[in-house]
Amino acid sequence: MANKLIELAGITKRYGDNVVLDDLNLYFNENKFLTLLGPSGCGKTTTLRIMGGFETPDSGHVFFDGKDITNLPPNKRELNTVFQKYALFTHMTVAENIAFGLKIKKKSGNYIKDKVKYALKLVNLDGFENRMPDSLSGGQQQRIAIARAIVNEPKVLLLDEPLGALDLKLRQDMQYELIRLKNELGITFVYVTHDQEEALTMSDTIVVMNQGYIQQIGSPEDIYNEPCNAFVADFIGESNIFPATFLEDKLVEIFGHKFECVDTGFGINKPVDVVIRPEDIDLVPEGAGTLDGVVTSLIFKGVHYEMEVEAAGREWLVHSTDLSPVGARVGIKVDPFDIQIMNKPESEDEEAVKIDET
Amino acid sequence: MKRNGKLLAAPYTLWMVAFIVIPLFFILFYGFTDNDFNVTLGSIAQISKPVNLKALWLSIELSLISTVLCLFLAYPLAMILKGKGRSSSSFIVLIFILPMWMNFLLRTFAWQTLLDKNGVINTVLSAVGLPKQNIINTPSAIILGMVYNFLPFMVLPIYNVLVKIDDNVLNAARDLGANEVQTFVKVTLPLSLPGIISGITMVFVPALTTFVISDILGGGKILLLGNVIEQEFQIMNWHTGSGLSIVLMIFIFVSMLITAKYDKEGEGSLW
Known part of the structure; x- marks a missing residue:
């Protein structure tokens, strides 16, 4: 050092x-x-x-x-x-x-x-x-x-x-x-x-x-x-931050739907926050994803399209170069390594993290 | 719209013409003529009479001293005011300006009472066994009156430029290795020069032309050029009065030219 x-x-x-x-x-x-x-x-x-x-x-x-x-x-x-x-x-x-x-x-x-x-x-x-x-x-x-x-x-x-x-x-x-x-x-x-x-x-x-x-x-x-908490995830770039339940190692439940992930060690049936970046959500034909939803808005951003998909009663922000028109029914699929699991903050004020880098 | 603007300026223009341009024209007219209204430089040449010349030099000397004293009193005060927070500084400014709400004559008469041979100050001094001070009717009394009356006109313009200096500019000087004195000399002072210049003008010009302060605190024994001019008008000698006024105006004009030139240089480098 x-x-x-x-x-x-x-x-x-x-x-x-x-x-x-x-x-x-x-x-x-x-x-x-x-x-x-x-x-x-x-x-x-x-x-x-x-x-x-x-x-x-x-x-x-x-x-x-x-x-x-x-x-x-x-x-x-x-x-x-x-x-x-x-x-x-x-x-x-x-x-x-x-x-x-x-x-x-x-x-x-x-x-x-x-x-x-x-x-x-x-x-x-x-x-x-x-x-x-x-x-x-x-x-x-x-x-x-x-x-x-x-x-x-x-x-x-x-x-x-x-x-x-x-x-x-x-x-x-x-x-x-x-x-x-x-x-x-x-x-x-x-x-x-x-x-x-x-x-x-x-x-x-x-x-x-x-x-x-x-x-x-x-x-x-x-x-x-790999934002370590919801504040960082929200502050750095756009993201979907959802409350979820960490069922067991490598399996998390979001709004009643089970997603595979790569994280381990968060315990069993523990409440956590998950972060999914908008560009990490894949829109697939209805029924082919983990859950289905409806595209509710579509904005052209230059490099990509920004879409909002309503699924499981929540808005999912999606960035994609492929267009899905408003009203289209789509499936939502997320690769396991694109799901970032975070502990729920103990309070509004996050504890200071000790530094341990270079 | 443009027509409207001109119309709105009409009262001001009228005021200017009636109370500034026309009187000025009369002063010039009387100053360059004699009693029979023949054009002459005789009225202006009255300045060369020893008594008038003496009054002129005394005027310049006393107003210069007063201006310098005002500057040295006002600058630290303006610095202190800047250092205070907004609320407490406006309180100090208020206290400072409070006397200005009283009549100018009243304030000066108050000093007369204070400085009198048997006045408040001497009474206190003799009560504690100190020698009486003979200040009244001396040039010192006049300087005191000038400084007291004109000090706010020096403080406010300096304070105004000081508060406009970004704290980070001073921080930058410190950051680059300057200590507090160097920061003041190389940054604060040159940046506040416009305020100093306008303060000097606002003190020097009224001090140069005053006749009330010298009248009250000089006991009529010390003649400034303002007093001479006043006396000439009192005895209805408008030509000499106007002639001497023109001389005084020339001095004011020259002093303003000097300060304006210095200000322009000040915008460039001063070190």
Whole structure:
């Protein structure tokens, strides 16, 4: 196991009576793209701000390279932040913005000049040295904000929903740019977002958070294919989440219909939740599936059709490239390995899961 | 729609013409003529009389000192106000503005009473065995009156620009390695320059032209150019009064040009 670059140990943060983070434990290693993902108010930005030094935790410790930096002010920390809405210095040119950190560190003029040029090249904005930030588009300002942070050669770059203000196309372009930057620079990115698609596209590791707790940590594939609870399943992509009974190993009953599955060890006749991704449901001729239903709606989504099938008194969301018209009677079939079984949550607030990955 | 807009502006235009343009024209007319209404620069040249020149320099000196004092008092206060939450800062602003709801003359007369040789302050001082202070009827008293009366005009514009600075911009400076002093000098101060400029203008101009404060707190012994102009009008010497007014206007105009130019430079780099 590699050394822990940043470790958060037992972090708790309250604003008044509102507990934002509750005994949060998290660590990660070098050269990772780590994403904190969750709905607004889940504590992901607070977690980032605690790493950056803009918030002090009520209890717990932050370690950087093994050193306790909990009480270190932001200017003494060897990490840099890209802020939401860019936060550029509007009274300085682009070059002065990027040079800010280097000038503070009293680097030589030539060094600064080279670095600024290199950073601008890295974010594809050569020749923008003398422009004012106000004269740039949102995407360009965001690139400057990134350049301003990375010239300081931090070991960790913190990014707080940096693409939130950009339009869809630009956002997608910037996602690829960020992956490229991370690979070229070889530094760790900690990225905060509420956009699950962004998280799946860019991350090596995703930390799903809700209500101040870590819900699941894993690779994008793990998180998508094997969500550990209903919250994660619902938050990451579209899914059918049904209450079910785990009859015995490899057999689950959903709305009175028995489905084969691959999971074991949930006990016998235990109530569980099952997740079935819409693209994992196969529509077959009536009678050929596990249960029958009627198509109640049909929407063309470009890559696929989105259909709702009413079966066993519930709506089943189905994605398929094959069209079944509204009113058609169809059979529903699910492959055993496409059924994901989850324990029912004990309460609304999911317990924090201990981390046990890389 | 456009017609309508013009129509709506009519009362304002009328007001401007009646109470600003026409009086200004009269001042120019009287300032450039003599008693027989011959065109002359004689009225304006009155400024070169030693007593008037002295009044002009004293006006500039006192208003400059007052402006600087206001700036140094107002900036920290505006910073403190920004640091407070919305509710408590509006309370402080209220307390600050409360005296402005009283009549300007009344407030200044209050200072006269406070500073008087046998006034409240000296009574208290002698009661605790400290020497009496001779502040009334000195330039210091006038500066005190100016600072007291014009301070809010410095605080509010500075406060307004300070609250508009995104906290994350300051966080970004800290993040890039700047300590609190460096953040203030390199980011907060340059970004608040427009507020400082408009504060300076809003304090310097009324301080330069005041005659009431110097009249009340200077006891009529200390003449600012405003007092001289007032006296000229009192003795119905409209030509000299207007001539000196034009000189004062030139100084105001120049000071505004300087601040405007500095502001433009401030938008660029300051370091």
